[in-house]
Each structure stands twice: as C-alpha cells, then as structure tokens.
Amino acid sequence: MIQSQAAPQQASDDIAVTLKGVNKWYGDFQVLRDINLTVQRGERIVICGPSGSGKSTLIRCINHLESHQEGTITVDGVTLSDKMKDVEKLRRDAGMVFQNFNLFPHLSVLDNCILPQRRVLKRSKAEAREVGMKFLTRVRIPEQADKFPGQLSGGQQQRVAIARALCMEPSLMLFDEPTSALDPEMVGEVLETMVELAGTGMTMLCVTHEMGFAREVADRVIFMDAWQIVEENTPDAFFDNPQNERTQNFLSQIL
Amino acid sequence: MIGFLQSIFGEFYGKMIFILLDATQYTIYLSLVAFIGGGLIGLVMTVLKILPNRATRIFATSYIWLFQSIPLLMLLFLIGLGVPSFFKVDVSPWLAAGISLTLFTSAYMSEVWRGALESVPNGQWEGARALGMTFRQTLLDVIAPQALRIATPPTVGFMVQVIKGTSMAYIIDFTDLMRWGKKIANSQVPGAEPFIVFPIVALIYFALCFPLSQWSKAMERKQALGKTR
Ligand SMILES: Nc1ncnc2c1ncn2[C@@H]1O[C@H](COP(=O)(O)OP(=O)(O)O)[C@@H](O)[C@H]1O
Ligand SMILES: [Mg+2]
Numbered sequence: 001m002i003q004s005q006a007a008p009q010q011a012s013d014d015i016a017v018t019l020k021g022v023n024k025w026y027g028d029f030q031v032l033r034d035i036n037l038t039v040q041r042g043e044r045i046v047i048c049g050p051s052g053s054g055k056s057t058l059i060r061c062i063n064h065l066e067s068h069q070e071g072t073i074t075v076d077g078v079t080l081s082d083k084m085k086d087v088e089k090l091r092r093d094a095g096m097v098f099q100n101f102n103l104f105p106h107l108s109v110l111d112n113c114i115l116p117q118r119r120v121l122k123r124s125k126a127e128a129r130e131v132g133m134k135f136l137t138r139v140r141i142p143e144q145a146d147k148f149p150g151q152l153s154g155g156q157q158q159r160v161a162i163a164r165a166l167c168m169e170p171s172l173m174l175f176d177e178p179t180s181a182l183d184p185e186m187v188g189e190v191l192e193t194m195v196e197l198a199g200t201g202m203t204m205l206c207v208t209h210e211m212g213f214a215r216e217v218a219d220r221v222i223f224m225d226a227w228q229i230v231e232e233n234t235p236d237a238f239f240d241n242p243q244n245e246r247t248q249n250f251l252s253q254i255l
Numbered sequence: 256m257i258g259f260l261q262s263i264f265g266e267f268y269g270k271m272i273f274i275l276l277d278a279t280q281y282t283i284y285l286s287l288v289a290f291i292g293g294g295l296i297g298l299v300m301t302v303l304k305i306l307p308n309r310a311t312r313i314f315a316t317s318y319i320w321l322f323q324s325i326p327l328l329m330l331l332f333l334i335g336l337g338v339p340s341f342f343k344v345d346v347s348p349w350l351a352a353g354i355s356l357t358l359f360t361s362a363y364m365s366e367v368w369r370g371a372l373e374s375v376p377n378g379q380w381e382g383a384r385a386l387g388m389t390f391r392q393t394l395l396d397v398i399a400p401q402a403l404r405i406a407t408p409p410t411v412g413f414m415v416q417v418i419k420g421t422s423m424a425y426i427i428d429f430t431d432l433m434r435w436g437k438k439i440a441n442s443q444v445p446g447a448e449p450f451i452v453f454p455i456v457a458l459i460y461f462a463l464c465f466p467l468s469q470w471s472k473a474m475e476r477k478q479a480l481g482k483t484r
Binding site: 098105 | 378379381386387388389392397400401
C-alpha cells in the first residue's frame with residue numbers, strides 16, 4: 001500500500017530539501033512569497049538578506065517549527081503538512097542551531113546532549129553519554145562537559161548547541177544567525193566549528209551575514225529581500241558581481 | 256501537655272492555651288487538605304490550560320476565573336449552607352470547609368504555576384522541539400524543572416494565605432482555632448475577654464505563618480542571588 005503510493009521522485013536520494021511555490025502568512029501579512037528552492041544532499045547554502053526579510057521563517061518552515069499555507073516542502077522525501085504523522089522524526093533529521101543557543105540551563109552541558117538522545121532516540125544512558133562526549137570533543141569542549149550552560153562563554157554555549165544537535169545524527173543542519181548574539185571575539189570559534197562540520201559533508205542551510213564563511217564553504221548564496229528570494233548565485237559571483245540592485249544595496253551596507 | 260502549660264501559665268490560662276492549641280490541629284489539618292487537594296486540582300488545571308487544545312484551555316480558564324472571582328467566604332456559605340438547604344442533604348462542616356478551601360486554593364495555585372511555566376522562555380520549547388522531543392517530553396523534562404524553581408517560593412508563600420483562609424471556616428461551624436478563640440472570647444468569663452483571647456489566637460496564627468513566609472522569602476533571595484552569579 002504505502003510503497004505503491006510513494007510518488008516516483010527524480011533521484012530523490014540526492015535531494016535533501018525541496019520547496020515549491022511556498023507561501024506563508026502571519027494573519028494577513030505574507031512573510032514568504034513563492035519560495036522555490038532545491039537543496040542537494042551535501043550542499044552548503046548561505047541565506048542572507050536584511051532583517052525582517054523572512055530568513056528565519058524560511059528555515060523554521062523546513063523543520064516545521066512554523067507551518068506554511070501554500071506550496072510543498074519536502075525534506076528527505078517526506079512532505080510536510082500540519083497533519084503529518086511523525087514531525088518528531090523530521091525534526092531529529094533536521095538539526096537546528098539558534099541565535100540564542102536555547103541550551104537547557106538546568107542541565108549540565110553533557111546532560112544537554114544526553115537528554116534528547118535518551119528521549120527521542122531511546123538510547124541507553126551509556127551510549128548517549130559516549131555519543132555526547134564524542135561530539136563535545138568534536139567541537140573542542142569536552143572539558144566543559146560537567147559545567148552548566150550559564151558558566152560558559154557565548155561561543156562555548158553555541159558550540160555545545162551544535163554538538164547537541166549533532167548527537168541526534170541529523171542528515172541536515174539548519175543555522176539561524178548562529179553568531180549574531182556573540183561578542184565579536186567569539187564569532188571565529190563558532191565559524192571554525194561550522195567550517196569543520198561542512199568538511200564532513202553535512203548538508204547545511206545557514207542564515208548568516210558572515211561573508212568570509214560564505215565564501216569559504218557555501219556552494220550557493222541566496223539573497224532574500226521583502227519575503228522572497230531575490231538572487232541566487234555562487235559566493236564569488238554573488239559578492240563580486242551582484243546582479244540585482246537590491247543585492248547591491250544590501251552588500252554595500254554590510255561589507 | 257495541659258499540666259505543663261498550667262505550670263507555666265497558671266491553671267486558668269494554661270487550660271485556655273491548651274484548648275486553643277488543641278483546636279489549632281484542625282486548622283493545620285484543614286490547611287493541609289486544602290493545600291494538597293488544591294495543589295492536585297491546580298496541577299490538573301495548569302496542564303489543561305497549557306495543552307494545545309482549545310476546549311481544555313477554555314474549561315481551565317473558566318474554572319480558574321470562576322473560583323478566583325468568588326470570595327472564600329461566599330464559597331463557604333454556598334457549599335456549607337446553600338447546598339445543604341437546596342438539595343436537602345447533610346454537608347458536614349469538615350466536608351464543606353475542605354471543598355471550599357480546595358476550590359479556592361486550586362484556582363490560585365494554577366495561576367501561580369501557569370505563570371511560572373510561561374515565564375520559561377519560548378526558546379526552551381523551540382530548542383527541545385527542534386531536537387525532536389514531543390510536547391510531553393519537553394514539558395516534563397525541560398519546562399517543568401525550570402518552572403518549579405520559579406514557582407516554589409510563591410507556592411510556599413501562598414500556603415500562608417491558605418492558613419489564614421481557614422479561619423473563615425468558623426462561620427459554618429468548623430471547629431478550629433478561630434472558632435474556639437471566638438467561643439472563649441464570648442464566654443463572659445473574667446480573664447477571657449476578647450482583648451486577651453484574640454491576641455493569643457493571633458499569636459498562634461503568626462507562629463504558623465511566619466516560618467513559612469520567611470522560608471519563602473529565603474528561597475526567593477537565594478534564586479535572585481543565583482541569577483546574578
Ligand atoms: N510570529 C510572528 N507573528 C507575526 N509576524 C511575524 C512573526 N514572526 C515573524 N514575523 C514577521 O515576519 C517577518 C519575517 O520575519 P523573520 O523570518 O524573523 O525575518 P528575518 O529572520 O529575515 O529577520 C518580519 O516582518 C517579522 O516581523
Ligand atoms: Mg531572523
């Protein structure tokens with residue numbers, strides 16, 4: 001039954017995310033306008049654009065923290081809707097890193113990594129601990145495992161948040177301005193972690209204005225303005241030779 | 256006990272204080288009933304109120320609104336006097352007082368707890384949901400532990416209101432500290448005038464409430480310190 005209904009998808013294994021004609025409103029206010037986007041597996045995409053242009057909303061729709069009203073969003077072959085059965089499975093496949101970390105302040109760094117593994121993946125305590133330490137080591141803060149988030153610097157907290165998301169072994173990582181809330185001297189360590197993650201072949205969608213990062217790792221840069229995708233290009237073409245007037249304006253402001 | 260009190264306060268006042276202290280146990284029992292019963296119902300109402308379900312939310316909101324708006328004294332009259340005379344049933348003062356104070360307590364408790372739950376930043380919900388945790392898991396493992404710390408001082412503080420609230424139950428013949436105090440004060444016996452008896456009664460209420468409010472304040476101070484750390 002289920003198999004026969006599955007629509008034939010063109011090389012669906014190679015495609016991580018597709019958005020087709022996505023429209024979204026908050027009440028009467030349209031925040032996403034006809035968004036079309038295909039993300040190949042392993043692709044690294046940077047999304048930038050002025051504040052309020054709908055970047056957060058776009059990536060929050062991809063793990064269904066927000067729901068859209070029109071169009072289709074498909075993640076790992078699963079089409080999202082309000083009626084979808086296993087939204088938890090989708091969310092654990094699409095890890096998310098927030099501007100404000102959203103670590104659990106009442107749990108130690110290691111327990112932040114352990115809790116979701118125990119609850120969502122039903123891993124044993126020992127396994128969850130081992131995986132937690134593995135990823136804390138990967139983001140280079142294994143020695144902070146027993147501290148509480150409030151005792152860490154912003155940069156360290158964000159790296160814990162990345163490790164916590166990676167513990168769920170996602171196939172896709174979403175970043176929403178992961179360095180915007182950080183003191184300037186801590187931006188580097190988080191970007192470095194993200195560059196390393198890109199090196200592992202992870203599919204990444206990053207909302208960020210860090211142009212150095214975009215040039216170094218992005219396969220494509222997407223520029224959003226006024227709730228739609230205005231321009232889309234390779235980083236070098238995008239930064240050196242922006243086509244759209246609004247892109248040129250935006251770049252002249254941030255560069 | 257009575258001998259001990261009489262050896263300190265003399266025969267007359269020793270006996271009076273003994274009677275009052277003996278009656279105090281019912282004040283404590285009633286407070287505990289209200290606190291536990293009200294706590295349980297309050298917990299249920301809190302959960303109903305935050306569930307993503309319109310019907311339960313409206314039900315809980317109406318409940319809280321209703322019992323927060325009716326004065327405790329009115330509840331006591333309604334349940335202790337109104338219900339028995341309307342339905343021609345016997346409602347013991349114990350039952351009436353227990354139900355009234357439970358309803359009263361539950362409405363306030365759920366308000367305090369809902370406030371505590373809502374004071375946990377929304378990012379905590381999003382962080383947990385984005386990891387694939389369910390509503391229930393998020394509530395129990397992420398939100399509730401943080402809300403509990405916020406809610407404990409006002410919860411203990413509210414216990415003081417409950418204890419003081421029990422004193423109104425004398426009006427439906429519930430036999431507690433207040434009722435015995437009033438009885439003795441009305442007795443016309445020299446040495447047991449209201450200006451002597453009521454201060455003693457007040458002192459006993461104070462002895463019950465003061466430690467609780469101090470404890471609540473101490474916890475609040477500790478949390479304030481923890482935040483600035
Ligand atoms: N929950 C919401 N309700 C109503 N409007 C919202 C909500 N969240 C965001 N918006 C509005 O939607 C627009 C896009 O927001 P957002 O996606 O956060 O932009 P960006 O991340 O690009 O700064 C903004 O104008 C914002 O004010
Ligand atoms: Mg944003």
